[in-house]
Amino acid sequence: xSGKKSIGVAVLGLGNVGSEVVRIINESAAxxxxxxxxxxxxxxxxxxxxxxxxxxxxxxxxxDIDALVSRDDVDIVVEVMGPVxxxxxxxxxxxxxxxxxxxxxxxxxxxxxxxxxxxAENARVDLYFEAAVAGAIPVIRxxxxxxxxxxxxxxxxxxxxxxxxxxxxxxxxxxxYASALADASALGYAEADPTADVEGYDAAAKAAxxxxxxxxxxxxxxxxxxxxxxKVSAEDFxxxxxxxxxxxxxxxxxxxxxxxxxxxxxxxxxxxxxxxxHPLAAVNGAFNAVVVEAEAAGRLMFYGQGAGGAPTASxxxxxxxxxxxxxxxxxxxxxxxxxxxxxxxxxGFIPTRYYVNMNVADRxxxxxxxxxxxxxxxxxxxxxxxxGMVDDEGAPCGARIVVVTHQATDAALSExxxxxxxxxxxxxxxxxxxxxxxxx
Amino acid sequence: xSGKKSIGVAVLGLGNVGSEVVRIINESAAxxxxxxxxxxxxxxxxxxxxxxxxxxxxxxxxxDIDALVSRDDVDIVVEVMGPVxxxxxxxxxxxxxxxxxxxxxxxxxxxxxxxxxxxAENARVDLYFEAAVAGAIPVIRxxxxxxxxxxxxxxxxxxxxxxxxxxxxxxxxxxxYASALADASALGYAEADPTADVEGYDAAAKAAxxxxxxxxxxxxxxxxxxxxxxKVSAEDFxxxxxxxxxxxxxxxxxxxxxxxxxxxxxxxxxxxxxxxxHPLAAVNGAFNAVVVEAEAAGRLMFYGQGAGGAPTASxxxxxxxxxxxxxxxxxxxxxxxxxxxxxxxxxGFIPTRYYVNMNVADRxxxxxxxxxxxxxxxxxxxxxxxxGMVDDEGAPCGARIVVVTHQATDAALSExxxxxxxxxxxxxxxxxxxxxxxxx
Numbered sequence: 001x002s003g004k005k006s007i008g009v010a011v012l013g014l015g016n017v018g019s020e021v022v023r024i025i026n027e028s029a030a031x032x033x034x035x036x037x038x039x040x041x042x043x044x045x046x047x048x049x050x051x052x053x054x055x056x057x058x059x060x061x062x063x064d065i066d067a068l069v070s071r072d073d074v075d076i077v078v079e080v081m082g083p084v085x086x087x088x089x090x091x092x093x094x095x096x097x098x099x100x101x102x103x104x105x106x107x108x109x110x111x112x113x114x115x116x117x118x119x120a121e122n123a124r125v126d127l128y129f130e131a132a133v134a135g136a137i138p139v140i141r142x143x144x145x146x147x148x149x150x151x152x153x154x155x156x157x158x159x160x161x162x163x164x165x166x167x168x169x170x171x172x173x174x175x176x177y178a179s180a181l182a183d184a185s186a187l188g189y190a191e192a193d194p195t196a197d198v199e200g201y202d203a204a205a206k207a208a209x210x211x212x213x214x215x216x217x218x219x220x221x222x223x224x225x226x227x228x229x230x231k232v233s234a235e236d237f238x239x240x241x242x243x244x245x246x247x248x249x250x251x252x253x254x255x256x257x258x259x260x261x262x263x264x265x266x267x268x269x270x271x272x273x274x275x276x277x278h279p280l281a282a283v284n285g286a287f288n289a290v291v292v293e294a295e296a297a298g299r300l301m302f303y304g305q306g307a308g309g310a311p312t313a314s315x316x317x318x319x320x321x322x323x324x325x326x327x328x329x330x331x332x333x334x335x336x337x338x339x340x341x342x343x344x345x346x347x348g349f350i351p352t353r354y355y356v357n358m359n360v361a362d363r364x365x366x367x368x369x370x371x372x373x374x375x376x377x378x379x380x381x382x383x384x385x386x387x388g389m390v391d392d393e394g395a396p397c398g399a400r401i402v403v404v405t406h407q408a409t410d411a412a413l414s415e416x417x418x419x420x421x422x423x424x425x426x427x428x429x430x431x432x433x434x435x436x437x438x439x440x
Numbered sequence: 441x442s443g444k445k446s447i448g449v450a451v452l453g454l455g456n457v458g459s460e461v462v463r464i465i466n467e468s469a470a471x472x473x474x475x476x477x478x479x480x481x482x483x484x485x486x487x488x489x490x491x492x493x494x495x496x497x498x499x500x501x502x503x504d505i506d507a508l509v510s511r512d513d514v515d516i517v518v519e520v521m522g523p524v525x526x527x528x529x530x531x532x533x534x535x536x537x538x539x540x541x542x543x544x545x546x547x548x549x550x551x552x553x554x555x556x557x558x559x560a561e562n563a564r565v566d567l568y569f570e571a572a573v574a575g576a577i578p579v580i581r582x583x584x585x586x587x588x589x590x591x592x593x594x595x596x597x598x599x600x601x602x603x604x605x606x607x608x609x610x611x612x613x614x615x616x617y618a619s620a621l622a623d624a625s626a627l628g629y630a631e632a633d634p635t636a637d638v639e640g641y642d643a644a645a646k647a648a649x650x651x652x653x654x655x656x657x658x659x660x661x662x663x664x665x666x667x668x669x670x671k672v673s674a675e676d677f678x679x680x681x682x683x684x685x686x687x688x689x690x691x692x693x694x695x696x697x698x699x700x701x702x703x704x705x706x707x708x709x710x711x712x713x714x715x716x717x718h719p720l721a722a723v724n725g726a727f728n729a730v731v732v733e734a735e736a737a738g739r740l741m742f743y744g745q746g747a748g749g750a751p752t753a754s755x756x757x758x759x760x761x762x763x764x765x766x767x768x769x770x771x772x773x774x775x776x777x778x779x780x781x782x783x784x785x786x787x788g789f790i791p792t793r794y795y796v797n798m799n800v801a802d803r804x805x806x807x808x809x810x811x812x813x814x815x816x817x818x819x820x821x822x823x824x825x826x827x828g829m830v831d832d833e834g835a836p837c838g839a840r841i842v843v844v845t846h847q848a849t850d851a852a853l854s855e856x857x858x859x860x861x862x863x864x865x866x867x868x869x870x871x872x873x874x875x876x877x878x879x880x
Contacts, residue, residue: 216475318586
């Protein structure tokens with residue numbers, strides 16, 4: 001036991017991440033003390049139910065989170081229990097009592113940053129959340145500190161491991177969505193209810209956090225345009241491959257200028273065709289990667305494990321050591337920066353490219369009719385592929401057309417797709433996806 | 441002009457980086473003030489000779505660096521003039537006078553960290569040097585902060601853009617070293633005297649900085665084992681390609697255990713065969729990348745532009761904003777952490793793999809004699825390729841043997857190569873390179 005005043009830590013939650021955090025606090029005690037300048041001491045672990053062997057001395061476990069957070073000898077609260085509630089209440093209480101907080105809770109940070117940041121500001125304590133985005137990969141700290149003197153233009157990332165596993169599987173095996181999802185579930189990469197992942201809610205929360213930090217503007221999950229991956233088909237992957245692309249669920253945060261020169265923020269999550277030559281195309285399985293483009297720095301990429309107990313615990317521990325150092329040495333980490341107060345650009349305003357896959361009648365004039373709908377809205381076509389189709393008996397039964405456009409506003413593109421759907425010669429619109437990362 | 445007390449900045453050096461730093465301070469003044477909480481004001485720019493139009497108001501230029509650094513209204517000194525002297529003297533003087541310092545000077549930081557860190561500690565000011573390693577890529581901050589609660593096992597990177605440009609060129613065009621170097625010089629990627637780059641001194645300085653931070657141990661450039669790229673041949677690239685590899689100049693920092701369980705640090709720079717499937721194999725041209733492996737985080741990769749005026753200025757500006765925030769809000773960034781005091785492992789102790797390319801007499805028993813030298817030293821062979829050679833007239837003139845070993849200590853491997861060179865049947869040892877990134 002050191003003679004120095006110790007830093008008391010309460011860990012809320014003892015799942016995959018919490019268990020790893022507790023393990024590292026115990027097993028790396030000497031290193032952590034040397035790095036912090038004082039010993040880190042675990043005062044208690046808050047759990048929903050105190051029961052059985054949880055790998056933690058029984059006297060450290062408690063289901064009274066309020067009491068644990070309020071203990072005088074707790075300096076820092078680590079919240080790794082999710083979901084939004086009761087985490088929000090516990091964190092707010094901790095901050096109001098002058099404790100620093102480290103959290104991995106992306107849904108909470110994407111919803112309640114303002115309230116929590118204000119509480120941290122009032123109490124002049126740290127609120128860190130590196131683990132909320134992309135697990136072990138340092139992203140928050142590089143954006144808030146390393147790029148603090150630069151101007152970020154764009155952040156684009158693969159920030160959800162479950163959907164990236166599913167899409168990588170579909171790409172490499174030709175599997176359809178349902179069977180790739182079943183595989184992911186069997187391997188523990190997808191939860192029993194996969195909605196938050198496959199519908200893009202998890203990625204949207206992370207996009208909101210990234211956009212807030214990158215653009216010094218408060219962005220919540222509700223501000224993020226969102227489409228999931230459930231409609232991506234095996235045929236889309238085949239078409240993508242023919243176009244030299246793969247398909248990834250991207251979280252994109254962008255600073256764009258209106259025609260009047262006003263700055264706006266766009267934050268959006270959707271599956272998109274990505275050229276195989278783009279660095280994000282090679283990010284497969286449960287890995288995450290974030291590409292940051294800044295005016296002076298150019299393009300940076302951060303890559304690593306975006307989820308899992310140990311990687312997430314690594315990010316939590318980094319925050320915990322920093323918060324503890326600040327307790328020992330004085331000073332605080334960066335506060336919330338929201339001075340820019342940029343407005344959110346609606347999705348219709350965003351310049352993007354579309355891939356449209358449709359079945360059409362196979363007769364003269366069809367391609368011309370289809371092309372006319374694009375040109376009417378000043379959408380320029382980059383590439384068209386048409387092939388005849390046959391039915392189960394081998395008889396011709398129309399044609400399939402795949403169109404890839406150049407950049408146009410999302411509004412013009414979606415109007416074009418609506419108009420195509422109304423054309424007599426178009427039988428079905430099979431799929432509409434955006435294309436990203438081509439600079440065209 | 442804001443009512444808040446401004447933060448005064450002196451920039452030393454007005455080359456590519458200094459000019460960009462000055463430009464950003466001027467053009468982003470409003471953003472920087474919002475992020476810092478006070479305006480940043482350029483008090484002066486120190487140059488060797490005040491002459492001509494340097495793109496800076498003449499009254500800001502001075503060749504009296506001592507006087508500039510000592511001004512009462514200078515709070516932070518940005519040193520981007522290189523080389524070690526007079527930078528060291530100016531930085532030391534600044535720190536002793538209680539000014540925070542931001543530097544991009546890798547040679548200095550790899551040589552004099554101890555002295556400078558102590559001066560910063562005495563004065564309780566910040567000494568930041570993110571730009572000293574890998575330009576715009578955040579590496580120092582992730583290692584000192586994001587991974588502060590984890591245990592780094594290994595840092596391996598491509599941290600020199602000049603040599604990476606040359607090696608990429610040799611790989612993609614089949615050019616030999618001399619012509620690839622000439623190309624790099626013509627394009628401005630190599631300096632008139634390329635020694636610091638091609639002999640690995642620049643990479644060794646960065647390896648020393650990375651090892652110091654990753655392993656909480658003071659490591660200087662002299663502690664780094666170093667080999668340059670001048671002997672890498674076009675034939676080595678052809679052989680590497682046949683083995684599914686390319687060749688990269690790597691800076692490797694590793695924590696290893698002795699047989700007695702003691703922890704040691706290895707820091708080394710050399711050209712090595714890297715499998716094409718390894719993430720560093722795809723880092724081409726003037727780009728840099730650093731792979732960090734930590735116990736909890738697993739493998740992380742950081743990628744971006746490792747040199748150039750704007751990218752380096754991005755890193756400098758991040759440090760400058762952080763140092764300025766600390767002046768406004770109180771507090772300091774992380775201090776030097778050297779508590780672990782690990783000893784340096786000599787190169788002979790390091791487990792590695794060798795690629796050996798030699799010309800031998802083409803007669804029975806030669807391969808057996810060659811293989812015997814490996815087995816005598818318990819070096820296991822992973823792969824052997826032998827092919828007959830013909831002279832200018834097409835007549836047989838011996839054979840070429842390429843051997844790739846499994847892991848053994850560098851000492852055993854280098855002894856084996858010495859013994860091979862002494863064998864009568866071995867005509868010449870054409871090339872010896874290490875192989876990294878294969879986990880075998």
